[in-house]
Amino acid sequence: MGRAPLKHAQRKDQARGINRRALLAGAGASAGLVLAWAIWPRNYRPNLNAAAGETIFNAFLKIDRAGQIVVIVPQTEMGQGITTLLPQILADELGADWRTVGVQSAPVSPLYANDLLARQWLASDWTRLAGEAGEWAIDQYATRRALMLTGAGTSVPMFHQSYREAGAAARVLLCQAAAARWDVPWESCDIQNGIISDGGQKRLKIGDVVEDAAALDVPEILPFRQRQTDRLAGQDLPRLDTPSKIDGSHNFAADIRLPDMVFASIRQGPIGDALLKSVNEDAARSVTGFLKLVRTDRWVAAVATNWWAANKALDLADPVFELMGNPVSSEGIEAALEQAFAGSSGQRLYSRGDLAPLFDNATIMASEFSVDPGLHLALEPMCATARVTDDAAEVWTATQAPGLARAAVADALGIADGSVTLYSLHAGGSFGRRMDVDVGVQAALIAKDIGRPVQLLWSRLEDVIQDRPSAPAHARMAAKLGRNGVIEGWLAKVAAPCAMTQTWDRVAHRKLPFEAARDAAGISTRLAVSGMELPYALPNWAVDHFPADPGLPVGFAPGNARLHGAFFTESFVDELAHQAGIEPISFRIQMLGGNPRLAHCLTTVGAMGGWQGGIEGSGQGLAAHQMDGVYAAVMVEAAINGGKLSVGRIIAAVDGGDQVNPDIARQQVESGLIYGLAIAMGASVPYARGMPRRAIMGRMDLPRLADIGEVSVELVRSSAPPAELTDIGAPLIAPAVANALFTVTGQRFRKLPLLPRT
Secondary structure, three states, X not given: OOOOOOOHHHHHHHHHOOOHHHHHHOOHHHHHHHHHHHOOOOOOOOOOOOOOOEEEEEOOEEEEOOOOEEEEEOOOOOOOOHHHHHHHHHHHHHOOOHHHEEEEEOOOOHHHOOHHHHHXXXXXXXXXXXXXXXXXXXXXXXXXXXXXXXXXXXXXXXXXXXXXXXXXXXXHHHHHHHHHHHOOOHHHOEEEOOEEEOOOOOEEEHHHOXXXXXXXXXXXXXOOOOOOOOOOOOOOOOOOOHHHHHHOOOOOHHHOOOOOOEEEEEEOOOOOEEEEEEOOHHHHOOOOOEEEEEEOOOOEEEEEOOHHHHHHHHHHHOOXXXXXXXXXXXXXXXXHHHHHOOOOOOEEEEEEXXXXXXXXXXXXXXXXXXXXXXXXXXXXXXXXEEEEOOOOEEEEEOOOOHHHHHHHHHHHHOOOHHHEEEEEOXXXXXXXXXXXXXXXXXXXXXXHHHOOOEEEEOOHHHHHHOOOOOOOEEEEEEEEEOHHHOEEEEEEEXXXXXXHHHHHHHHHHOOOHHHHHHHOOOOOOHHHHOOOOOOOOOOOEEEEEEEOOOOOOOOOOOOOOHHHHHHHHHHHHHHHHHHHOOOHHHHHHOOOOOOHHHHHHHHHHHHHHOOOOOOOOOOEEEEEEEEOOEEEEEEEEEEEEOOEEEXXXXXXXXXXXXXXXXXXHHHHHHHHHHHHHHHHHOOOOOEEOOEEOOOOHHHOOXXXXXXXXXXXXXXXXXXXXXXXXXXXXXXXXXXXXXXXXXXXXXXXXXXXXXXXXX
8 A cells, every 4th residue: 555645633733833742742731631642553544345356545635547536525415515515625636537536534533633634623712822842832733633524615625625635646656567567757647538648659547457556655755746737626517526426326315225124203392401211111002003102301212114103103192391490482582681681601702802981871883683493494304324233333324423423322332442343424404503412313313223234214393393503692792983984992791602612522521411501601702792803993892702501402513603793793894884984895995905805805896796885765775794805795686565575686706715626616605595595584483381373484585486586606716725705695585684684675684594483
């Protein structure tokens, strides 16, 4: 097997220039932790399996004798196109024929740890103060715990360089092998469309020398491709997952079939600390095909020869749960958020300048905003298939955290992590919901109890009840306008629970949802106010977070806290522009002197959309945002017809760097825009007595094709490194629509969903 171009953990340290001796010398009180980590093994080798005729080149690539390119992808495909983007990066550097490229999901391994998302998720005041040393510590934690995470638009930024190196290394090795046969310098050889040539008449297929190539060594300096023509990167190549999804051969979790397999449905009680009290098993036995009820303290599952029978048996069994504490209600959520402002755990997380003298005895403009929790409502409900023996388990499921899912299953079964084989499948949508790992654990426990392979599929009702929605939030915004409409001071106070903190406690620390919500209730963190850090160059501004416990467990979502953060910020900016009597694009651009990329997006979207200046009756509104190397502006045309919101046009201008596949990039933006529109229109439900009052999607005022007109996405040309655009659209659409509705109604819409529930 050929040597990998660089060991994963070593490469990351070298890239940051971290000197371990200097780190240990300056570690102070934390030196014990760093020293303990330092004795761990640093090098990892690929744990891939090779079929007959396949050769493993590195952790990201296998090639067989026929020239089939098999790219290993550690990220979960949820419709965002990552199983095309990462192979396209590698195939471009390799010089492969795109028609020969296939994809295989990666096994759990430290080589695939997503330390970029881990740094975003686990950063604290300590790690920020420690600088590079703090980042190094998180990277080591992520690598050694094999934190394979998909989310927050980190897949391409995290793995772009690794896939370039993997492709370049394989190209060099293949060229070396061919050059040895031809007795020419390998530097004179290249690969194009899967054919190795020496620039003259000598030609070989990749598969002809694959075994010879894998036995060679990569040079110390790895050359990347210099050719600028006939490159795969930057092309609108067809998605690799499309054909199988069209012909039905693509396997999602509910498609798995095993010998002797049975089916299960589950009930988990109302939201909160709920214990199973009673169940009518005699009634369940009346259903043809029913086999058994499997009970735990927190849930009951019916097992049958088909899923319909299992779900029907549960309906007849009529499980009764006892709820400890106060049940979740919409009124309780609102009260808890308001009460948080009066609490003592609020903290100033962002600050520039000094607001106190500026606001003292001054005329201040103030507004209050609120956002309801937003449901995920993925097309595919939670599902997992499990087969368990006395000392091992296999689990088939879609998960955004396969390493943590495997560990949770092993812990529940009382076996070692290595005894669990987890087959990470593509998800039929997720929007962050599959960061939680409970369905795999439940399936494994049911399979162990019944002694047969089991497929557990949640009903749509269960999916809604047990959803971990995006966080509800309240905001109190205040600002002082100076001469010429300049914002002299800005203060945002936000009351919200932190969804990312709760999610980490659930998936990493095995806390029950109500425990994670309770334990995070007093923690103030920047993760809860993401998107509130202003892109505008204001001299004096601050953001305060007031942690809250509304009793509703919350979770990962597109944009996470930016769903409410951008709504608060961009809606209030529009109000200030109106108060100052300045056209909204100009109002924003005058504050973007140090941010030309966002200014360019604003001018582009204005030109594309025929911006009329936000005048009364125009029905036009806009919003701008930046996040993690992505800059975007959105303009919409919206109206209220017959009491229902309609959006005639959506125009987005996005600068996300040099995109690998522009067509997929546009798909990602469009997907985020529609998800954000669903949040604005009705992807939330009222709660009462610990339960959602709606569970049928047709009653949630979700956007339909008839409600949405033309959607145009312009990718601004950029030479910056490519970013992933999965999350940028979702936070932008709600404030843009709210600002548009103001021009036709004269009223400000400061609450999501934007229209009252019918």
